[in-house]
Amino acid sequence: MSSNSGYNRLFDPMQETGRPLDFAQHGLGNKTVGNSFSDKAKMSVRNLNVYYDDKQAIHDVSLDINRNEVMAMIGPSGCGKSTFLRCLNRMNDTIDNCKVEGEVTLDEHNIYDRKQDVVPLRARVGIVFQKPNPFPKSIYENVAYGPRVHGLVSRRAQLDEIVEDSLRRASLWDEVKDRLFSSGTGLSGGQQQRLCIARTIAVNPEVILMDEPCSALDPIATARIEELMADLSQNFTIAIVTHSMQQAARVSNRTAYFHMGRLIEVNDTRRVFTNPEHALTEAYITGRFG
């Protein structure tokens, strides 16, 4: 073995270089990396600040969500991604000590306008939660409830059509068509979650928010929901919060990385998972800090 052979490089003190993770250099106060703004925005968030009492949970976040895209929001626990998601259909209104500042628009109308009624807003911007929460009613009634209360139907046949169409779009129809009047709570976890998705799309929303929709599901049910998201994005705009980075990589067009209440990076998903621009994003998706 010659003295300059590869073996000796193993002990080279310079070998541990590479891209440094310099938190000071990439300070959290810096401008977001990537392009937050778009001319195809369905929803636009500008300078959003959210407080729980005195504690600030979201710091000056601006982000556009494009029409018919799947936008994934990732980040460590407590980074503000779920709080951000809930601002998109004013779910935070139900929390007494929560204060929201800034502007959130849906088709250029500020949803925090005083005149905005949250009930039709939440029909336009539906939400699917982490834990499947079907109503303790039949499968049919779970889906029919929304269109009925929002006055979207006048005839039973029309309602039947919406129920079938929604269940089909949620990839559940074939599994439940023979037991539509059985209880929704008797379905498996994955089926319940698809029932909740069917319930959401029954009122014909424009945007679907998903807050860790697969975290309580097994891999098969997860794969079904992910497949469904790809189909749904043809007609809906989807924003999903997920702890599974592989899921974000699989289902989304763009990914936003949140850290300590700040939007650190938003970029094409391919870019984020192969070559993120911000060192904090890199550290998170490669599992370099907890």
Added chain:
Amino acid sequence: MERHISQRFDSDLEALKSQVLEMGGVVEQQIIDSVKAIESVDRTLAEHVLSVEDDVDRREVLLDENCTMILACRQPAASDLRMVLSVTKMTRDLERMGDEAQKIAQMAIALSDDGAAPGGYESIRHMGALVQKMVNSVLDAFARFDADKALDVARADTQVDREYQSAMREIVTYMMEDPRSIGRVMNIIWALRSIERIGDHARNIAEHIIYLVKGLDVRHTSVHEIEMRLNKS
């Protein structure tokens, strides 16, 4: 780079890096020995080069297995993903470099059987030295994750290609002057061709390193374009 939360993942990646450098060291020595064997018509050394091949193949298989395990078990992303992908490609290039060194060794054995060629040894010595330096530098660039050093290797390949063309012109004159020597001169040509191919593989590895470090895919790109893209990144 910060450590992973999973220390075992760190160990897996560090082991991968060490294994590439070890394999690189073996191949580098194979190249040094094969060029020396043909220059000095040393049959024993040439046979030694041939005997190392099994070791190189075994290392390639082991590295592939380890990369597969990391992909399957860790689902790496970003720089970790680029590391694993680059290693699978670099391993292939290293193995092929070993194959070329074997070919050079076979030419050395043929020349020791048939008698020395009338010329071309100076070109072998010169190009051999250039390529050995490239291989050495590219392994250093990998060890240090140094994209600039990798770019230097890509630049050096252009010089090797020029030297190869010039050597070919010179060797053709030997064949024209003495057609009886064509058989022996052909051995020199094949050896030069293998040296030139080793340079190409070193350049490939340099490109994988640039991808690994900077996330830029610079395959099928001129050195000038690589420079521009690196400056922009």
